[in-house]
Amino acid sequence: MRIPPQIVIFRIVTVTITALILLTVGLGLAGWGPLGALGARTSQADQLVHILRAKGWLA
């Protein structure tokens, strides 16, 4: 049975929006895109790992 276009359109819209949100958050964590500010948080975590490693707390 052929799926009505209405259903296909709704599905494409929801999947596309989900993918865009995930992409935006992902790029944001890498410091790019509209949520680039999230990159600062990633840097802080990265620095924390480096500090802990330097202190020998992490093997």
Next chain:
Amino acid sequence: MIAIALILTAGLGILIGLVLLGLGLVRGLVTRPDLVEPAAYRDEREKARPTRAGGLRPDKAWPFYPFRQAWADLGKVWAEISACYRAMWKWPGDAFYSDKRGSPVGWWIIFPVPVVITICLLVAGVASAAFYSLFALVSLACLAVTTVLTGPVTLVLLGLENGRRARLRTQASCPRCFHVTPWPAYRCPHCSILHRDVRPGRLGLIIRRCECGTLLPTMPLRAAWQLKAACQRCRKPLPPGAGAVRDVRISVFGDPAAGKTRFLHAALDSLMATAERAGIAFGFPDQSSQEQVELGLGRLRAGQDTARTAGTAPPPAVTLRLGIGRRSALVHLFDTAGGHFRDPQMHDSLGFLGYSHGLVYVIDPYSIGPVRERLAGRGGRHGYEAVPDPEAAYGEVVERLRDSGVAARGQRLAVVVSKADLLQAAGLSLPGDSDLIADWLMKSGAHNLVLSARREFAEARFFVVASQSGAEARADDPGAPLRWLLRSYGVRLPAETGSGRHRVSQRLGETTGARS
């Protein structure tokens, strides 16, 4: 080193979670979707809200996405993600945590491997759940937006539809089984299945998709002109526009040989002339009505006697259309054999009386005692002894209406004294004004009829008619009762010309005075 390994493991878990979401979406929405098909949706609706006796079964059409399919999609995507995730755990679970693939001790000797894989899978599970939650949130937001946008529109459309139906009285009446419903069923032009409720709702706002995939308009206002209407009960076709235009039902009743059928044809003849004069389109939407009227008018114009109405079953109603398109009106005229009212077996087949907006009670003047006596004195027509009491059929119909719970106060009654031409030929002339005719009937012994008619109906008017062709310009125009009833129910007709159509005959009033 361990920290980096943990971070890398978690990163891999997140990536796997992303892959799991992708797999779930592809399988759940594309390759193995859980499609809620029209038949399944109808069964669900029926199970949730069983159809009451006489109610309408839900239609087989694709449900509007937010109402059902959206939830099925969410459920299916989650089921697919879960299935994939469980499949991923199968080998590690068997190898590390059970004896199914031999002793797991060996794996725990190379300690980091089971731990890394377990952590990776746990992170993948959490990540996939988080990603699915995001998808679910997006879906729910889309549903909310759709509902917010379509909800008010649906309410407005339903309100407009209800208002239009109440204003125009756009019911659908079947001329064959006499069933009346607020709107008819409409047939899909492709697969011919009936759609019994095409109002905006769960199956579509502006359009709906039939099970076969054909797009159909919602709302009887639009469907009536694009689809074929059918009776909700007997499924026989109804005239185009049924359910979208004004629908007026008028029943003609009276004693046998009172002149009901002849009156009906003469009234139609007069109505056709009125419509033609006023430039109003007049036609018959079905062949049966056209043939029935052509036959009757042929006899009437040729001056022949009208055939008696068959007493076996109520004949199909004569349906006519006044006007064109959306502003037209469908008028159904029911002519019942006089014997039906006295036949207990026919009692149930006279249900249309209760559905009628207007009733026409035809009285044979020869059944009125004083008229008989006067004509007998003049040596006129003989053999009146067998003519029934004029109040009998009226009483039976009113009693039937009361017993059926019909509020007769919502109906109008035209009391028609027929055969004015025969009376005139015999030297009798009846009054023309409604009140004067009522007075004359009171004096002639039919006072119960007059009092009851005025008490039991929203309005009662009295007419004297000569059921002849070409009588529309005359005082005893047979079209007058029909025009009055049609106008009362909103059918546009030209205003009545002249008043006090008959001269009052004091002499007859005196001669046919009340029985002592």
